[in-house]
Amino acid sequence: MKRVMIVRHGESEWNAExxxxxxxxxxxSAKGRAQAEALKPVIAGLSPDRTICSDLERAHDTAGLLGIADAECRAELREIHVGEWTGxxxxxxxxxxxxxxxxxxxxTYTPPGGESWSDFVARTTACVTQALQTSEKLLVVCHGGVIRALLESLIGLPPKRIIPVGPASLTILAERPTGSGNMRLELFNYSPLVPVLDAPD
Structure with missing residues (x-):
C-alpha cells in the first residue's frame, strides 16, 4: 500500500507574527524547532523510504529536525507565491x-503578482506523483498551501473546506484499496503536542 505522509514545517518567525x-x-522560530523535534519519533516509527521537501529554509530545516539527513530538496514544493501580499x-x-x-x-483569487491556484496545484502535484512512482512510503515536508493543494488534487477535497494545518503537523494519504491508485485521507493535522486549530496560513 502506498502512503504519502505530509508534514507542514514547524512554526516560522513570520507564522508567529x-x-x-x-x-x-x-x-x-525556537517554538517551531521544538514542534518538529516532538514529531521526530512519530516519523521514525512510520519509516518513510524516501523524503522530498521544499527547498525553503523552514521546510528543509524541519526535515533535518525530523531526523531526515538525506531529504531531496525540490523547488516545486515551495509555498504558493503570494506576490504583493508577501510579508x-x-x-x-x-x-x-x-x-x-x-x-x-x-x-479563486490570485493576489497581484502572485501565482494562480491552478498553476500551484499542477506543480506541487506533479512533483509528488512523480516521487510516488519510486516510493511506497513517501514523506513530503512542505507548507500549508502545498498540503491543501495535494488534498484537492489527490482526494478531491477543495481548499475552502480545509482549515490551515498546524505547524509540524502530520497528514497521511493512503492508497485504498491497494493497487487501485485511489488515495484516501487516513490522518489529518496530527500533532504529538497540543493540536493547533487556529494556525495562520
Missing part, C-alpha cells in the same frame, strides 16, 4: 478586503 509568507525564505499581516489583508482574502484561501 501571523504574516503571510508565500515564497519568502523565513527561518523557524503582510493576515489581519490587515482581511481588514482590507475579507472577500478577496477568503477567495485566495478558496483558490
Amino acid at each position: 501571523r504574516r503571510l509568507q508565500g515564497q519568502a525564505d523565513i527561518a523557524l 503582510r499581516p493576515i489581519e490587515a489583508l482581511r481588514a482590507d478586503d475579507a472577500a478577496r482574502y477568503q477567495g485566495w484561501r478558496a483558490g
Whole structure:
C-alpha cells in the first residue's frame, strides 16, 4: 500500500507574527524547532523510504529536525507565491478586503503578482506523483498551501473546506484499496503536542 505522509514545517518567525509568507525564505522560530523535534519519533516509527521537501529554509530545516539527513530538496514544493501580499499581516489583508482574502484561501483569487491556484496545484502535484512512482512510503515536508493543494488534487477535497494545518503537523494519504491508485485521507493535522486549530496560513 502506498502512503504519502505530509508534514507542514514547524512554526516560522513570520507564522508567529501571523504574516503571510508565500515564497519568502523565513527561518523557524525556537517554538517551531521544538514542534518538529516532538514529531521526530512519530516519523521514525512510520519509516518513510524516501523524503522530498521544499527547498525553503523552514521546510528543509524541519526535515533535518525530523531526523531526515538525506531529504531531496525540490523547488516545486515551495509555498504558493503570494506576490504583493508577501510579508503582510493576515489581519490587515482581511481588514482590507475579507472577500478577496477568503477567495485566495478558496483558490479563486490570485493576489497581484502572485501565482494562480491552478498553476500551484499542477506543480506541487506533479512533483509528488512523480516521487510516488519510486516510493511506497513517501514523506513530503512542505507548507500549508502545498498540503491543501495535494488534498484537492489527490482526494478531491477543495481548499475552502480545509482549515490551515498546524505547524509540524502530520497528514497521511493512503492508497485504498491497494493497487487501485485511489488515495484516501487516513490522518489529518496530527500533532504529538497540543493540536493547533487556529494556525495562520
